[in-house]
Amino acid sequence: MPHPISTLPLFRDQCYINGQWINSTQTIAVHNPTTGEQIGTIPMLSGGDIKTAITHAHTAQKSWAKTTAKHRATVLKKWHDLILQNQNELATIITAEMGKPTAESLTEIINGASYIEWYAEESKRLYGNIIPPHAQGQRSLVIRQPIGVVGAITPWNFPNGMITRKVAPALSAGCTVVLKPAPATPYSALALAELAHQAGIPAGVLNVVTGDAQTIGAELCTNPQVRKITFTGSTAVGKILLKQSADTVKKVSLELGGNAPSIVFEDADLNTAVDNIMASKFRNNGQTCVCTNRIYVHDSIAENFTNKLKHAVEKLQVGDPTNPTTTQGCLINKTAMERVHNLVQSAIAQGANCITGGNPHPLGGSFYQPTILTNVTHTMDIANTEIFAPVACIYTYTTDEQVIAYANNTPYGLSAYVYTQNMPRMWHMAEALEYGIVGINTGNTSSETIPFGGIKESGMGREGSKYGIEDFTEIKYICMGGLELEK
Numbered sequence: 001m002p003h004p005i006s007t008l009p010l011f012r013d014q015c016y017i018n019g020q021w022i023n024s025t026q027t028i029a030v031h032n033p034t035t036g037e038q039i040g041t042i043p044m045l046s047g048g049d050i051k052t053a054i055t056h057a058h059t060a061q062k063s064w065a066k067t068t069a070k071h072r073a074t075v076l077k078k079w080h081d082l083i084l085q086n087q088n089e090l091a092t093i094i095t096a097e098m099g100k101p102t103a104e105s106l107t108e109i110i111n112g113a114s115y116i117e118w119y120a121e122e123s124k125r126l127y128g129n130i131i132p133p134h135a136q137g138q139r140s141l142v143i144r145q146p147i148g149v150v151g152a153i154t155p156w157n158f159p160n161g162m163i164t165r166k167v168a169p170a171l172s173a174g175c176t177v178v179l180k181p182a183p184a185t186p187y188s189a190l191a192l193a194e195l196a197h198q199a200g201i202p203a204g205v206l207n208v209v210t211g212d213a214q215t216i217g218a219e220l221c222t223n224p225q226v227r228k229i230t231f232t233g234s235t236a237v238g239k240i241l242l243k244q245s246a247d248t249v250k251k252v253s254l255e256l257g258g259n260a261p262s263i264v265f266e267d268a269d270l271n272t273a274v275d276n277i278m279a280s281k282f283r284n285n286g287q288t289c290v291c292t293n294r295i296y297v298h299d300s301i302a303e304n305f306t307n308k309l310k311h312a313v314e315k316l317q318v319g320d321p322t323n324p325t326t327t328q329g330c331l332i333n334k335t336a337m338e339r340v341h342n343l344v345q346s347a348i349a350q351g352a353n354c355i356t357g358g359n360p361h362p363l364g365g366s367f368y369q370p371t372i373l374t375n376v377t378h379t380m381d382i383a384n385t386e387i388f389a390p391v392a393c394i395y396t397y398t399t400d401e402q403v404i405a406y407a408n409n410t411p412y413g414l415s416a417y418v419y420t421q422n423m424p425r426m427w428h429m430a431e432a433l434e435y436g437i438v439g440i441n442t443g444n445t446s447s448e449t450i451p452f453g454g455i456k457e458s459g460m461g462r463e464g465s466k467y468g469i470e471d472f473t474e475i476k477y478i479c480m481g482g483l484e485l486e487k
């Protein structure tokens with residue numbers, strides 16, 4: 001029996017290189033994490049195939065960069081429109097590949113498309129500058145040019161959205177892309193390639209390759225024709241890519257792990273705090289890099305907050321992600337489930353209290369119970385690890401300065417959240433927290449219009465907003481001399 005998504009019109013199980021669909025003799029199997037069924041296979045390309053894809057992207061970049069920003073905008077908008085027209089089918093593919101509830105998959109498609117809409121127009125505004133002359137008879141100009149071929153490597157937690165936020169600014173700026181999606185979620189990427197093809201994105205401008213991650217990563221990072229690497233994934237892999245890119249001195253953008261604190265002050269509106277922490281902890285079943293990882297609650301309100309959070313967590317519906325009432329699907333695989341269960345067990349062994357959940361879900365497979373741990377301390381592994389699962393950890397604190405020190409005491413610096421109604425405290429926290437993103441009284445900070453990204457070991461570069469396109473460009477300074485009129 002073929003898997004139901006393999007009969008969808010946008011289902012592609014070949015790689016997309018230079019406008020052609022490519023097979024390989026060796027393949028890799030892809031499974032539906034909810035049911036364990038095999039969805040299909042994808043090609044296991046060789047290092048030589050990746051080199052070929054890069055060469056095509058390099059050739060295509062020369063002509064793509066010569067098109068006008070308006071032309072690129074027209075093609076990108078067509079791609080955006082096709083994605084929205086096919087949103088249900090694309091959402092079905094996401095849910096089958098990675099197990100998030102269909103409603104969340106649809107939201108991802110709409111949010112993902114919004115990056116294409118935003119960046120379609122953005123290269124029209126890649127302005128240069130004219131600098132006052134530093135010598136007589138000279139003029140100094142600055143222009144921005146596309147950086148060239150981009151190697152993009154994306155994770156499985158947002159199989160669509162993590163691609164569009166990289167590919168859209170790259171293409172808009174006049175770059176071409178060789179994209180390696182996560183092996184768990186290749187079909188979302190290949191469906192996007194099919195729609196790019198239908199939208200008229202020329203051959204070689206967007207290429208999607210699959211195969212061994214290390215082989216592809218090494219070729220993208222070391223090939224001199226690739227001028228930029230953009231990556232979202234674990235900090236460990238990000239560091240490897242950064243090192244591999246050093247010899248060819250590539251520009252590198254990294255969106256890596258997080259260890260997001262959510263700080264609830266004694267003056268917070270507790271309902272706002274609980275609603276937003278629920279969203280930021282349990283969205284995507286806890287599998288996002290901006291998910292709340294540590295909840296710090298002022299000790300005077302800890303009991304009240306914990307009761308409200310428990311009430312909300314116990315309302316979550318774990319189950320089949322295609323069922324409209326389901327809020328939590330399974331984790332991406334059994335290893336992820338076992339990993340989080342070990343973290344929970346080890347925290348409990350070291351003194352944490354489990355007040356709800358705490359075990360694999362009776363549905364089996366990689367389903368895990370939504371869990372709350374209290375009495376969590378900083379010496380436990382769970383405090384220093386990106387949990388990436390539906391497990392909320394509550395810590396208590398007494399003073400503002402203490403909680404700032406706790407929150408910042410991590411090598412990560414992606415997202416932090418603060419709940420307070422005190423304006424001076426909002427500003428103090430916003431400035432004191434060492435994070436790229438600070439949400440105040442909200443756990444929902446993402447949008448195509450804002451610069452998403454982290455500091456410290458959470459990465460470098462920003463995605464979204466006017467800043468997100470700059471990483472795909474180089475600044476060129478042009479000095480024009482001999483401009484004096486003849487005497």
Ligand code: ADP
Nearest residue numbers: 153154155181182183213214217232233234237
């Ligand atoms: P996760 O733990 O979320 O899967 P990873 O960092 O392992 O995060 O994976 C993110 C992306 O990086 C995926 O596309 C994966 O295949 C890819 N990847 C993993 N290891 C490497 C590597 N050594 N070189 C290049 N890409 C890699």
